[in-house]
Amino acid sequence: MSRCRRVFYSMRTWLAMHSLFLLLRTLLMLSSAAVLLFVPMESVLAAWSPPSVNTGADAVLAFPAKDLTLFGHATDPENDPLTMMWTIASGTAAVRFSAPTALTTTVTFTTTGTYVLQLAVNDGTSTVKRTVQVTVKPASSQTAFYVDPTYTGATQNGSASAPWKSFQDGNADQTAQWNSINNALATNDVIIYFSARTADSDTAEQILGTSGPGSVIRVNRTDTSTHRLTLDGMSKYNANDATPNWVDYIGSNRMRLSMSGGCCFSIGWDDNVQRDYITIRGFEVTGSGARIRWGGSYSVLEYMWVHDVTSLGASVQFNAAVTDYPQCKDLGKNHNITLRNNLIERGIGEGIYIAGTYNFTQYGGCPSYGNTHSDILIEGNTIRDPGMNGTQGDGIDLKMGLLNVTVRNNVIENTHVPTGSGGGADGIAALGVFSPAKTNYLIEGNRISGATTNGMVLCSQNGTVIRNNVIYSFPGTGIYLAGDPMLPNYNVEVYNNTIYGGATGVGTGDTHGVTLRNNLLFGAVGGGNEIRGYNTTGMDSDYNLLAPTGSAFAEGPHSIVRTSTTGIVVDLATGDFHLVSTSPAKDIGVSLAPTGFSTDFSGLFRPQGTAWDIGAYEFGTSKLAPPRNLHIVGGN
Numbered sequence: 103m104s105r106c107r108r109v110f111y112s113m114r115t116w117l118a119m120h121s122l123f124l125l126l127r128t129l130l131m132l133s134s135a136a137v138l139l140f141v142p143m144e145s146v147l148a149a150w151s152p153p154s155v156n157t158g159a160d161a162v163l164a165f166p167a168k169d170l171t172l173f174g175h176a177t178d179p180e181n182d183p184l185t186m187m188w189t190i191a192s193g194t195a196a197v198r199f200s201a202p203t204a205l206t207t208t209v210t211f212t213t214t215g216t217y218v219l220q221l222a223v224n225d226g227t228s229t230v231k232r233t234v235q236v237t238v239k240p241a242s243s244q245t246a247f248y249v250d251p252t253y254t255g256a257t258q259n260g261s262a263s264a265p266w267k268s269f270q271d272g273n274a275d276q277t278a279q280w281n282s283i284n285n286a287l288a289t290n291d292v293i294i295y296f297s298a299r300t301a302d303s304d305t306a307e308q309i310l311g312t313s314g315p316g317s318v319i320r321v322n323r324t325d326t327s328t329h330r331l332t333l334d335g336m337s338k339y340n341a342n343d344a345t346p347n348w349v350d351y352i353g354s355n356r357m358r359l360s361m362s363g364g365c366c367f368s369i370g371w372d373d374n375v376q377r378d379y380i381t382i383r384g385f386e387v388t389g390s391g392a393r394i395r396w397g398g399s400y401s402v403l404e405y406m407w408v409h410d411v412t413s414l415g416a417s418v419q420f421n422a423a424v425t426d427y428p429q430c431k432d433l434g435k436n437h438n439i440t441l442r443n444n445l446i447e448r449g450i451g452e453g454i455y456i457a458g459t460y461n462f463t464q465y466g467g468c469p470s471y472g473n474t475h476s477d478i479l480i481e482g483n484t485i486r487d488p489g490m491n492g493t494q495g496d497g498i499d500l501k502m503g504l505l506n507v508t509v510r511n512n513v514i515e516n517t518h519v520p521t522g523s524g525g526g527a528d529g530i531a532a533l534g535v536f537s538p539a540k541t542n543y544l545i546e547g548n549r550i551s552g553a554t555t556n557g558m559v560l561c562s563q564n565g566t567v568i569r570n571n572v573i574y575s576f577p578g579t580g581i582y583l584a585g586d587p588m589l590p591n592y593n594v595e596v597y598n599n600t601i602y603g604g605a606t607g608v609g610t611g612d613t614h615g616v617t618l619r620n621n622l623l624f625g626a627v628g629g630g631n632e633i634r635g636y637n638t639t640g641m642d643s644d645y646n647l648l649a650p651t652g653s654a655f656a657e658g659p660h661s662i663v664r665t666s667t668t669g670i671v672v673d674l675a676t677g678d679f680h681l682v683s684t685s686p687a688k689d690i691g692v693s694l695a696p697t698g699f700s701t702d703f704s705g706l707f708r709p710q711g712t713a714w715d716i717g718a719y720e721f722g723t724s725k726l727a728p729p730r731n732l733h734i735v736g737g738n
């Protein structure tokens with residue numbers, strides 16, 4: 103519920119907000135000097151110390167899944183800006199990185215085999231490289247079970263020739279089914295193939311959940327080995343209901359899990375038991391109680407189509423790490439969590455909700471528990487109309503204490519606040535972390551439009567980079583760094599975003615240390631400044647293009663304030679924010695290569711032409727350049 107302190111603001115309330123926080127500060131007897139005590143101290147260290155780099159444990163991926171997330175980590179003793187590069191050191195075929203110059207990336211494989219992938223990190227002086235080995239196994243390496251609800255044979259044992267017909271929660275064979283699955287998991291990876299389509303036509307097979315309280319598929323993993331359990335509703339189908347014949351499927355249908363009433367979920371679990379090494383991929387889930395709820399480390403949720411969930415939200419919800427205050431019972435801190443390539447439409451509550459805890463006890467938070475889940479990738483998802491069917495619907499809601507989160511290349515459209523549900527609905531909302539932890543958030547390449555309130559609202563950040571986002575059609579603030587007097591924002595970098603319309607482009611509150619470069623902030627309605635804020639120190643803003651009004655803060659000498667919003671991008675009416683060839687945003691930005699940033703919204707290498715452009719799009723035609731040469735001096 104709470105975003106920072108669940109404050110509401112618009113262009114009209116900026117001044118009121120400022121007054122509110124002054125009042126809060128007075129009530130809390132906090133002075134500005136007291137707030138400054140929260141500023142992290144940087145140690146004075148000898149120069150030229152190389153960065154510390156970690157690529158995590160060796161990993162295994164089994165087909166038909168092709169995508170694996172790599173969570174790299176890097177820190178530098180002097181806090182030097184770091185540049186990163188993932189490359190393949192050895193392997194049986196080429197691989198594709200979704201973000202070769204970011205610490206967290208998806209790597210996509212086409213061929214089985216053993217791969218060594220390398221992360222090189224440069225601090226401006228030296229490069230340290232570390233490798234991770236990935237073993238990519240054929241689908242046949244897994245113990246397979248099969249589910250086809252329209253199989254007509256009498257014998258059911260989960261084999262390919264005698265698939266389970268009933269697999270829904272509460273079916274008569276449920277205990278035996280999960281005993282078989284858990285026994286198999288003790289010695290091997292397991293995949294359960296759910297028939298993606300019917301034998302006779304390319305339409306989805308379907309499993310119905312029980313009406314009233316219940317669920318469709320309750321994942322009852324009790325085995326605690328590191329073998330992966332994959333539930334796959336997209337890769338195979340049974341072409342013969344009488345004499346089963348399982349064939350590969352590449353069509354667009356997926357096993358449909360339909361939940362006709364009540365709560366609780368279409369697939370996953372709601373008992374807060376920690377279940378790790380689970381992949382859920384390629385199901386269509388729909389119906390009143392059909393939300394997804396799950397958790398666990400080494401968790402993957404991908405290629406799901408979640409739509410028209412109406413009775414309970416969030417539509418897609420990752421379990422909390424701790425129960426609400428005052429109980430504060432430890433449910434488990436999870437890590438290595440991926441949500442990739444999901445389509446989430448017309449839901450209730452948030453589109454994607456990653457629970458952790460809340461920031462203040464009055465909202466149920468457990469500050470004494472500290473930070474919560476870590477290493478999270480939310481990439482390539484499309485979220486449309488969250489909250490349309492009830493309760494406040496942010497597109498992506500990151501709760502308190504989540505560490506090292508990448509939110510990349512998601513499309514978020516039309517967030518809703520249904521009548522009576524209160525609050526606002528932002529494209530992306532994040533509560534941040536408990537000091538002195540670093541957030542290490544990278545929010546890049548997202549396209550957010552039709553937000554009911556703001557593009558994104560970020561609280562309690564400390565070490566967050568926001569770049570290459572396109573935000574338009576919203577009434578509030580495009581990027582709102584909404585710190586709290588008790589939990590301010592620190593060290594936020596805002597680079598090359600395109601924000602059009604709204605009351606203001608970038609807003610800051612209780613934020614100390616924010617760097618803005620190369621942002622195209624234009625079209626604020628009502629004559630408001632494109633950049634403004636309250637209780638903000640360390641605002642460093644330059645090389646931006648602002649129109650038709652400027653900044654409430656001192657803007658650097660390279661920024662341009664332009665009275666007209668026309669002639670900058672291709673088409674404001676249709677949201678085509680590519681620059682026109684004569685754009686005043688072209689070739690006047692500053693190079694941000696030293697910050698580890700090298701591409702534009704569409705993957706184009708920066709710079710094109712003579713210099714970096716302003717905004718999310720670089721004007722030009724050439725594709726991503728090959729990796730830069732790195733001088734390797736360290737590592738193993």
Ligand SMILES: [Ca+2]
Binds near residue numbers: 153178179180
């Ligand atoms: Ca260094």
Ligand SMILES: [Ca+2]
Binds near residue numbers: 251253343
């Ligand atoms: Ca069938």
Ligand SMILES: [Ca+2]
Binds near residue numbers: 688
């Ligand atoms: Ca350029």
